[in-house]
Amino acid sequence: MNAHASLFTCQATDGSARAGTLITPHGVIQTPIFMPVGTLGTVKSLDPHDLYAMGAQIILGNTYHLYLRPGDEMIARRGGLHKFMRWDKPILTDSGGFQVFSLAGLRTITDDGVEFSSHIDGSKHFFSPEKVIAIQTNLGSDIMMVLDECVPYGADHDYTAKSLKKTTAWAKRCRAAYTRGETGNQLMFGIVQGGFFKDLRTQSAREITAIPFEGYAIGGLSVGESKREMLDMLEHTTPLLPSEKPRYLMGVGAPMDLVNGIRNGVDMFDCVLPTRNARNGTLFTSLGKVNIKRAQYREDDSPLDPHCSCYTCRNFSKAYLRHLYVSRELLSYRLNSIHNLHFLLDLVKKARKAIFEGRYEMFYKHWQTIYPE
Amino acid sequence: MNAHASLFTCQATDGSARAGTLITPHGVIQTPIFMPVGTLGTVKSLDPHDLYAMGAQIILGNTYHLYLRPGDEMIARRGGLHKFMRWDKPILTDSGGFQVFSLAGLRTITDDGVEFSSHIDGSKHFFSPEKVIAIQTNLGSDIMMVLDECVPYGADHDYTAKSLKKTTAWAKRCRAAYTRGETGNQLMFGIVQGGFFKDLRTQSAREITAIPFEGYAIGGLSVGESKREMLDMLEHTTPLLPSEKPRYLMGVGAPMDLVNGIRNGVDMFDCVLPTRNARNGTLFTSLGKVNIKRAQYREDDSPLDPHCSCYTCRNFSKAYLRHLYVSRELLSYRLNSIHNLHFLLDLVKKARKAIFEGRYEMFYKHWQTIYPE
Numbered sequence: 001m002n003a004h005a006s007l008f009t010c011q012a013t014d015g016s017a018r019a020g021t022l023i024t025p026h027g028v029i030q031t032p033i034f035m036p037v038g039t040l041g042t043v044k045s046l047d048p049h050d051l052y053a054m055g056a057q058i059i060l061g062n063t064y065h066l067y068l069r070p071g072d073e074m075i076a077r078r079g080g081l082h083k084f085m086r087w088d089k090p091i092l093t094d095s096g097g098f099q100v101f102s103l104a105g106l107r108t109i110t111d112d113g114v115e116f117s118s119h120i121d122g123s124k125h126f127f128s129p130e131k132v133i134a135i136q137t138n139l140g141s142d143i144m145m146v147l148d149e150c151v152p153y154g155a156d157h158d159y160t161a162k163s164l165k166k167t168t169a170w171a172k173r174c175r176a177a178y179t180r181g182e183t184g185n186q187l188m189f190g191i192v193q194g195g196f197f198k199d200l201r202t203q204s205a206r207e208i209t210a211i212p213f214e215g216y217a218i219g220g221l222s223v224g225e226s227k228r229e230m231l232d233m234l235e236h237t238t239p240l241l242p243s244e245k246p247r248y249l250m251g252v253g254a255p256m257d258l259v260n261g262i263r264n265g266v267d268m269f270d271c272v273l274p275t276r277n278a279r280n281g282t283l284f285t286s287l288g289k290v291n292i293k294r295a296q297y298r299e300d301d302s303p304l305d306p307h308c309s310c311y312t313c314r315n316f317s318k319a320y321l322r323h324l325y326v327s328r329e330l331l332s333y334r335l336n337s338i339h340n341l342h343f344l345l346d347l348v349k350k351a352r353k354a355i356f357e358g359r360y361e362m363f364y365k366h367w368q369t370i371y372p373e
Numbered sequence: 374m375n376a377h378a379s380l381f382t383c384q385a386t387d388g389s390a391r392a393g394t395l396i397t398p399h400g401v402i403q404t405p406i407f408m409p410v411g412t413l414g415t416v417k418s419l420d421p422h423d424l425y426a427m428g429a430q431i432i433l434g435n436t437y438h439l440y441l442r443p444g445d446e447m448i449a450r451r452g453g454l455h456k457f458m459r460w461d462k463p464i465l466t467d468s469g470g471f472q473v474f475s476l477a478g479l480r481t482i483t484d485d486g487v488e489f490s491s492h493i494d495g496s497k498h499f500f501s502p503e504k505v506i507a508i509q510t511n512l513g514s515d516i517m518m519v520l521d522e523c524v525p526y527g528a529d530h531d532y533t534a535k536s537l538k539k540t541t542a543w544a545k546r547c548r549a550a551y552t553r554g555e556t557g558n559q560l561m562f563g564i565v566q567g568g569f570f571k572d573l574r575t576q577s578a579r580e581i582t583a584i585p586f587e588g589y590a591i592g593g594l595s596v597g598e599s600k601r602e603m604l605d606m607l608e609h610t611t612p613l614l615p616s617e618k619p620r621y622l623m624g625v626g627a628p629m630d631l632v633n634g635i636r637n638g639v640d641m642f643d644c645v646l647p648t649r650n651a652r653n654g655t656l657f658t659s660l661g662k663v664n665i666k667r668a669q670y671r672e673d674d675s676p677l678d679p680h681c682s683c684y685t686c687r688n689f690s691k692a693y694l695r696h697l698y699v700s701r702e703l704l705s706y707r708l709n710s711i712h713n714l715h716f717l718l719d720l721v722k723k724a725r726k727a728i729f730e731g732r733y734e735m736f737y738k739h740w741q742t743i744y745p746e
Binding site for chain 1: 413414415417418419420421422442443447450451457458459671672674684688689690692693696697699700702703704706707708
């Protein structure tokens, strides 16, 4: 297809909320969408069939982790990440920046990039903007992310402003390193930073959206701030992004964060929360959170969620799920992960329907009563 | 059906090897068969769908573990183990004796049974012959096993002879506690012991087969002896069991042990070996053992076993399986377990076919070259 054709189509809006489609090399995504995180070439405890069955449309891979193990060049020799892990639908890869910047004490940031030590064997590595794009090219993801600095919560205005300069300069270098339709077919998204300062968020949005990316992400949220602060920054930043491109709120995955994000015009989300919570026995349901290890479920023969059609809810009781969790059985991780991901995928599907039917505010208010903040 | 009708039918023999069918309350099993072990109401890392898909006909549950957690009475209130774990095919439960006798230092054997401390919380419990039958009645398994003492490898003639007396007395008490067609519909198998003394094996077989069980097991093998010693005892004991009842070799699951067992007239096997090996990265294939963590598989795009039709081999490469194993990903346990169990189920299916076609010796010789001892 023509590299200049519109990849994103907004099909319906309801207030700021929008429903659309995004064309990627491995197929069309219906937005809003939640992306399960498959750090190391697998969404933890699940196989591709589990993901297809729950209706996952796109998953996320972590560049930092895959670069270290098994290595992006090894994956390229296998024909890319899709073939390696047997997932035929779209994949988004992050830039690795977030993981590297989280390696406190093990990394040095310069204008040119970031030097870091592997958490596996201590070996030294360097990520430049060009390097993370080369890695993501090797992985062959459908959507690449630019290298950015996600400033820690509590960073002051001065640090955040300086960091912003780097993030913008790196975004330009990433774009220069790869042009869709020439270098290859992958999409590339820019990332707006700016910490918790509205002037810096405005500046970042202006600078990043001046670069022609196929989509724009909001980074640096859900890093320790209150829900109120997150929402405040989201409400400020989302309108600064072009309406004709997809918007991606990074690292956010609590049910109400999705509902709020969509209400503010966000199209895409990812987070380890649903799978990590699942492995810790915390499950999202249409009636609120369930902590499956609680004694009250010991002899509860009902499914986790009476309104859920996932494999877990169709087949197993809370009593059985509690037994598996308490016994630390491996099946517990998988059945819980299937449910939590299905729940979020179903939530965004229902959000999409509500947008088409012009009743998003009702949808929003309903979920506010289930997951009050 | 009539409690006195024949549950086991021998359909074909080839030398001592035999192919047959065994009727149980949850369906007919085609023998010879391997039974995956589902200790705590799940075959580790797998769900019932995985087991159906690989052609598992019957699985095993562990009475000791289920009694302690979640409790046999709790399972009875759920409608039994089948309903609790959503497995509709046959289940065999052991008596719990083997696990209890393995609790060295934590148990006291008397003529009446065995007192032991829970490995979970140290609480005191007592298993009598009647008690383990009551527990297995609560679990609602298709085949119950009598309480026996599995004597440790190296036990002398005197200890083994005394132990034998208890095992026979307990077998009689188990049979007296439950009569198929009157008390319920479950089958009960007796267990021949006798350590590594042929005179005691003969005595045990005579005493146990004098009690009318629906099947007979050979216990106390694969406890530390050499392959030669195991085979020696097997060759001695199997002919002492009635040909019109199914024969079950307990705790045996290496490929050649199955091939040898079937050659000696054994119909049923169980073992944790295939699933435990799978979790340790050791995989059985039609070309021999594969240790998936070896560097030679790093970039090997071929399936584990070119002749295998399991879900793992149909979808994933050795390179991917090695990556999952090295990265300690949860999916590794499941994909490896699916393969190893499928391999053994396929092996006994091929053995059955070879028996029908009168070429078991060729089959036996082929596998001897693949898994030399």
